[in-house]
Amino acid sequence: xxxxxxxxxxxxxxxxxxxxxxxxxxxxxxxxxxxxxxxxxxxxxxxxxxxxxxxxxxxxxxxxxxxxxxxxxxxxxxxxxxxxxxxxxxxxxxxxxxxxxxxxxxxxxxxxx
Amino acid sequence: xxxxxxxxxxxxxxxxxxxxxxxxxxxxxxxxxxxxxxxxxxxxxxxxxxxxxxxxxxxxxxxxxxxxxxxxxxxxxxxxxxxxxxxxxxxxxxxxxxxxxxxxxxxxxxxxxxxx
Numbered sequence: 001x002x003x004x005x006x007x008x009x010x011x012x013x014x015x016x017x018x019x020x021x022x023x024x025x026x027x028x029x030x031x032x033x034x035x036x037x038x039x040x041x042x043x044x045x046x047x048x049x050x051x052x053x054x055x056x057x058x059x060x061x062x063x064x065x066x067x068x069x070x071x072x073x074x075x076x077x078x079x080x081x082x083x084x085x086x087x088x089x090x091x092x093x094x095x096x097x098x099x100x101x102x103x104x105x106x107x108x109x110x111x112x113x
Numbered sequence: 114x115x116x117x118x119x120x121x122x123x124x125x126x127x128x129x130x131x132x133x134x135x136x137x138x139x140x141x142x143x144x145x146x147x148x149x150x151x152x153x154x155x156x157x158x159x160x161x162x163x164x165x166x167x168x169x170x171x172x173x174x175x176x177x178x179x180x181x182x183x184x185x186x187x188x189x190x191x192x193x194x195x196x197x198x199x200x201x202x203x204x205x206x207x208x209x210x211x212x213x214x215x216x217x218x219x220x221x222x223x224x225x226x227x228x229x
Contacts, residue, residue: 004155034217043117043203044220089156100146100171101205101218103156 006104023090030094117221136204143209
């Protein structure tokens with residue numbers, strides 16, 4: 001059964017810092033990995049999707065990498081801003097369950113001005 | 114605007130009183146699903162639907178029902194709610210079809226349910 005772990009559970013940084021969020025998964029037979037952002041009281045917003053054949057994806061200040069063989073992904077946020085404060089979730093799709101996403105429990109990020 | 118909508122956003126009810134949470138998407142997506150989010154457990158899939166009249170169980174289907182009579186709607190039904198169904202519920206959709214493995218899922222804003 002696929003399990004997804006995110007470390008750290010919470011992170012507090014001053015504005016301007018570069019930071020890395022980690023995601024690990026137990027079954028490397030995945031189709032893709034997706035990073036989401038969740039703001040308090042809001043739904044999930046998709047940030048980046050990495051296909052199993054890809055190594056990384058970039059969108060603005062965000063860069064996500066995928067090492068399928070080791071079961072790891074990282075989300076790199078450059079020059080963090082207070083508006084980046086949110087919970088970041090990674091989710092993998094694959095194995096049994098066709099379209100099902102298996103989520104990690106998230107990293108709660110606070111960026112202070 | 115492309116979106117997934119859910120209603121109601123907040124609901125307080127009592128044990129045993131049947132309720133329905135609606136989900137609608139305007140993107141002509143084939144695939145829809147329901148998740149619940151609980152502290153420390155993350156999001157877990159309840160049910161999903163590959164297309165009209167095609168539904169299947171996710172990881173935590175007990176106590177829930179769904180239906181998919183129209184492509185755009187995927188309601189979640191709690192026939193006899195219990196306190197352990199207190200949670201934050203999300204509906205999601207994606208295009209489906211031959212490129213399903215490459216797709217992004219789009220989520221609704223969530224429904225916070227409290228069962229007393």
